[in-house]
Amino acid sequence: DIVLTQSPATLSVTPGESVSLSCRASQGISTSIHWYQQKSNESPRLLIKFASQSISGIPSRFSGSGSGTDFTLSINRVESEDFSVYYCQQSYSLPYTFGAGTKLELK
Amino acid sequence: QVQLQQSGAELVKPGSSVKISCKASGYTFTSYDMHWIKQQPGNGLEWIGWIYPGNGNTKYNQKFNGKATLTADKSSSTAYMQLSSLTSEDSAVYFCARWKYYYSGAYFDYWGQGVMVTVSS
Numbered sequence: 001d002i003v004l005t006q007s008p009a010t011l012s013v014t015p016g017e018s019v020s021l022s023c024r025a026s027q028g029i030s031t032s033i034h035w036y037q038q039k040s041n042e043s044p045r046l047l048i049k050f051a052s053q054s055i056s057g058i059p060s061r062f063s064g065s066g067s068g069t070d071f072t073l074s075i076n077r078v079e080s081e082d083f084s085v086y087y088c089q090q091s092y093s094l095p096y097t098f099g100a101g102t103k104l105e106l107k
Numbered sequence: 108q109v110q111l112q113q114s115g116a117e118l119v120k121p122g123s124s125v126k127i128s129c130k131a132s133g134y135t136f137t138s139y140d141m142h143w144i145k146q147q148p149g150n151g152l153e154w155i156g157w158i159y160p161g162n163g164n165t166k167y168n169q170k171f172n173g174k175a176t177l178t179a180d181k182s183s184s185t186a187y188m189q190l191s192s193l194t195s196e197d198s199a200v201y202f203c204a205r206w207k208y209y210y211s212g213a214y215f216d217y218w219g220q221g222v223m224v225t226v227s228s
Contacts, residue, residue: 032212034214034215036215042220043202043218043219043220043221044152044202044204044215044218045218046214046215046216049209049214050209050212050214087151087152089152089214089215091212091213091214094166094168095154095168095169095170096142096154097154098151098152098153098154099151100151101151
């Protein structure tokens with residue numbers, strides 16, 4: 001199984017800061033990585049598909065990059081509504097797997 | 108608009124089974140794989156398997172073989188997941204999610220609201 005390691009586990013920031021969240025795959029997965037945001041007691045929401053492709057309706061402050069084994073989700077100037085948990089997920093091979101998540105919290 | 112409406116919370120006894128549902132609307136149900144994902148309290152997400160409602164084909168995460176059974180009813184555009192021989196380890200929120208194909212890849216584009224299953228005597 002492909003293991004996705006997300007870091008850091010928790011990121012404490014103040015609104016207006018820009019942040020980068022990391023997702024590292026245990027083997028090369030091209031750009032078959034997707035990012036989701038999950039707010040408390042809600043279902044995950046797709047933010048970025050295939051490492052860097054934007055999603056309609058998602059604010060432009062969210063962007064993604066990377067290929068192979070190292071991927072990054074960037075949030076430019078964090079807003080209060082962004083405090084939640086972020087997951088990466090690979091669709092390269094079965095079983096599909098998720099990272100353990102990065103919690104973005106208010107400092 | 109695409110919606111996945113899941114059934115309500117379940118409180119079930121150890122050793123029993125439970126069947127939860129995911130009713131799809133706003134798209135052609137038989138044209139998209141439906142996946143199921145488990146989330147234990149405070150934990151991350153775990154992929155269970157998928158069903159293609161068009162022909163009933165299924166694929167499971169080996170970990171859930173014998174635990175989860177996926178079915179679909181085309182007439183009501185509803186996907187189902189039955190969990191059997193329940194233990195406390197099965198207490199979790201279960202999501203259904205639509206699988207969207209895009210060129211040579213795919214991703215989860217819509218999710219249900221989740222069903223909390225609590226296993227307790």
